[in-house]
Each structure stands twice: as C-alpha cells, then as structure tokens.
Amino acid sequence: MHFSRAKTIKLLWDLGCAISLVGIWPRFIEPNLLSTTRLPVAIRDLPPALEGFKIAQFSDLHLHPAVPDAFLDKLSHRILSWQPDLIVFTGDYLCYSRISDGQRLKAFLNRFHAPFGCYGVFGNHDYQSYVAVNPEGDYDIVEQIPQELSKIVRRLLRRQPVKGIMSPRLKQLVPQRDLVKLLRETPFISLENEGTLVKVGDSALNVCGVGEYMANRFQPGVAFEHYDHRFPGLVLAHNPDCLPHLAAYPGDLILCGHVHGGQINLPWVRSRFVVLENPQYTGGEYRVGDKSVYVNRGVGGTMRFRLFASPEVTLMTLKKRLGKN
DSSP, X not given: OOOOHHHXXXXXXXXXXXXXXXXXXXXXXXXXXXXXXXXXXXXXXXOGGGTTXXXXXEOOOOOOTTSOHHHHHHHHHHHHHTOOSEEEEESXXXXXXXXXXXXXXXXXXXXXXXXXOEEEEOOTTSBSSOEEEOTTSOEEXXXXXXXXXXXXXXXXXXXXXXXXXXXXXXXXXXXOHHHHHHHTTSSEEEOSSEEEEEEETTEEEEEEEOOOTTTTOOOHHHHTTTOXXXXXXXXXXXXXXXXXXXXXXXXXXXXXXXXXXXXXXXXXXXXXXXXXXXXXXXXXXXXXXXXEEEEOOOSOOSSOOOBSOOOEEEEEEEEEOOSOO
C-alpha cells in the first residue's frame, strides 16, 4: 500500500497521540465532545413578539472525511432539540476552500429547520481561494496548503505577525462557487454584506451578514444599507477582528466564530495559535459599545485537535432589558 508523505506524517502523528497519555485527550476525545452555552441576551426596547426568541449558533464546521458521522448526528440533534426559532452558522463550512465531502455536507445541512429560517456567512476557508495571514503578516491568498503538523510546529517556534494589510490579490476573490451552488440546495441562506428583515408576529428582526474580514470582503456599509431601525438586529460575522469596525453600525447582538477558542488553550501556547489583530476576542461573551457579542469556539477544525477548547454550540434567548443601562 502506497502512502503519500502527508498521509505518512498524519499516521505517525495519530500513532504518537495514541501511545501518549497526554495526546489521547486532545486528539481523540475532546474534538468529539460538544459543549452547550446558553446565553440570555437583554435588548433595550425589545418588542413583545421577540421576548423569548431563541437563536441557535454553530460555527467552523470544516467538514472533511475524518469528521465522524456520530459527531454530526450529535451536533444536529443537540441544536434541533432546542427547537430554536432561528439557526445561524458563522462561517467555515470547508477546509482550505475545497469541497472534499460535498454530498455529506449537503445532507448534514438539510437536517436543519427553524420556523424563522437558517442563515449563514462565509469564513476565510469558504472563498474561491484559501485566505490566511502570510509569513510577512499580510492577509493573502495561500496557494500551498500547509501540512497540519508542520503548521503546529511553526506556530510553536515563531509567533505569527498580523499587520492588518490586505494583499492586492484579494480584490478578485469571490465565495467558493461550488459551495454557493450546494448551499442553494439547503435551508441555509447566505448573507454576504446583505441584510434581511425576518417578520416575527407583529414585529421583526434584522438579520445582517458581513463578508469575511481577512478576505477583504467586509463591507458593512452595504450590509446595513436596508437596515430597519424600528426593530432590533442580529449581525453575523465570521472573524471577530471586524468587531471594532462594527461599533458605529446598528445591531444589538453580534455572533462570530473563527478562533476555535484558541484551539490549544494553554498559557503561552494559546497566544501562538490566536492569530488576530484583536487577540482579546478568543472566545466567549463581550460588549462592543452597546452591543452584545458572542465568539463561538466552533465545532470543527482542519485538524481535529483541541485542548481545553471543546466544540461548542450556543443558544441565545432574547429578553427585554430592564432599566436605563
């Protein structure tokens, strides 16, 4: 049997993890766990029709053949058991812009349903070319897919700079065409710099999605062009580095992903794996101006390896904010 160099490295990595007490948990156990975060979100002047409105979020699926069917079953059953009013996905359906398991991805997404719809945005893995931070610290198209183990070793040895500069090569980037076609055959409506008004009883909820910040597709002026200020708003964004740029725009709740909770959540090590302009947004609940923010840890990864950053699904329940603050 012939093994490619990449498969041989992965096999040695798996064997090393299997015989190591330290490696068993992050390689084989924690990536298959699924945490639930329940978050009440208080919104000033929330219309009565939206009181108790439930929003389910998952993120960073990164579906590839090594993701077990049992994990996908657990994920879909968990979310559907909540009977959410709205389901949202905050980016990275794919790994490195490649659809390696398209039929399973479509079948999985078609499991979801919610009375007020399913919406999603694209992540940096979901464009026609994979986007990341290049060695110089600029956002750029990465043409050579990195080997996961080599990437981990490089991160440990050298901190990745992030300058926030966009490569000119990003100007022509578009969402991955086959993914766009696939999503049209699922309940998930893609919002890239686009908003929609979801009617709920005698009220409504603005749902806005922005393009990926790293891919130079972030255009909030376009996304909020038709925002109805009479009603509260939900904002979907993959990358939390866009949060400072959203402070001046409307919306009450912003949901993000991308960071995987640091993925290897240890002192010193985590800072090597969080490649952000704003590394404080690793995961969890924040405030940006008068907006509530939640950065989800996601459910997958290009390599199924997590330590103290277990996969996460989030259930937000809207309630009326009492008092002046």
